Amino acid sequence: MKWSQQAWERINPLYKKIIQMPFNQELLNGSLPKDKFKFYMAQDAYYLGEFGKALSTISGRLSDLNQVLAYSNFAAGAIVVERALHESYFVELGLPEEVLPSPTCLLYTNFLRNQAAFENIEVAAAAVLPCFWIYKEVGDFIYEHQSNKLNPYKNWIDTYSGEEFAEAVHKAIEITDHLAASASESTREQMYQAFEMASRLEWMFWDSAYRLEKWPV
C-alpha cells in the first residue's frame, strides 16, 4: 500500500469530523456569518505567507530538480493564487486591521516552518501535505453537496474544488509517496505522525476561526 493511502486512512476519522464542523457546514450552505469568514481570511492570509516560506524551504532542501521546481511552484501558488482569492474577499468584506496571528494560527505556522527547516525532508513533505490534501477533499465535498447557487463563498469553494488546485495536490501526494518509498520504517512512521499533527492543526484552524479566537492576555 502506498504511504499516502495509509496516511489518509489514519486521518480519515478526523477528516470526517472536519467536514461536519459548523464552519464548513455553514460555508457549504452559505450561512457562515461574515465576521467569522473575515476573521478566517485574515488569519489565512498570515498562514499562507508562512506556508509559502515553508514550501520554499522544502524546495531548497530537495535534490531532484523536478521536485525543487514543484515545491517552488507550490510556494508561488500559495502566495499568488490563494492571496488573490483573499484580496477579492477583502474588497467585499473590508480589509482587516493589523493582523496578529491567533494562538492556533501561530502554533500551526510555527509547526510547519519548524518541520520544513529541521526535520528529514521526507517528514517535512509529509507535514505540509494535509494543507493540500484536506483542502482539496473539503473543497470537493462542499462543491458536491452545495445547493445554494448564490453562496457568497462560491469563489472559495471553486478555488479548492478546481482543476488547478487538484493538479498541485496530486503532484504533492506523488512526490511525498516517492520520498516515502525509499525511507526507512522509522522515518515513514515519523512521516505519519507529522501528517496527523498537521491534520489536527487544520481542524483547530477552522475551530479557532469559528470561535474568533483571541489571545487570553
Ligand SMILES: Cc1ncc(CN)c(N)n1
Ligand atoms: C489553514 C489552511 N490550510 C490549507 C490551506 C490551503 N493551502 C489554506 N488556505 N489554509
